[in-house]
Amino acid sequence: MELQTIQQTDYQAKMTTGKLPFAKTSAVHETAYKKVPWTYSADGCIRSGDCLMFKNKKTNGWLAMNANDKLPGTEERYMCTTTADEGIGPANRAVFKIIRVEGSDMFGSDDIVRYGQKIRIESNPYAFRKSLCLSSTPKSQSNYSPVSRLNEATMHGK
Secondary structure, eight states, X not given: OHHHHHHHHHHHHHHHHTXXXXXXXXXXXXXXTOBOOOOOOXXXXXXXXXXXXXXXXXXXXXXXXXXXXXXXXXXXXXEEEEEOOTTOOSBGGGOEEEEESOSSBTTBSSXXXXXXXXXXXXXXXXXXXXXXXXXXXXXXXXXXXXXXXXXXXXXEOO
């Protein structure tokens, strides 16, 4: 009976402080699917600094970051995936920020992003404690996506 009392007390303490495994999973899910602002442009142009969602035309999957899926043996690298969820909307894990790499190029120095310009795709300001950049590495025997076995797409801090 004493062991049962100790276990009950320990359970109650963990429940009130939110340290139960279910509470952690629930908090991660809440953060990932929280609605965040995204950019709408009346003229249809994409500008540097816009927050957008990316959809693969071939698979109809939306690009999504898994901030709770840190790659082992690395410093600040998280897996990306695609989701077929049509109702995902502007969720925290699926909205990314477009940044022009060069301030001035053959198109000028305005903030409109055009085909052929170098861009950087970053996590949105609400997704993580710092900005992460999208990266893809060529497929090799030691480096590939665990699901598709093709190029690995990750978000990293460098």
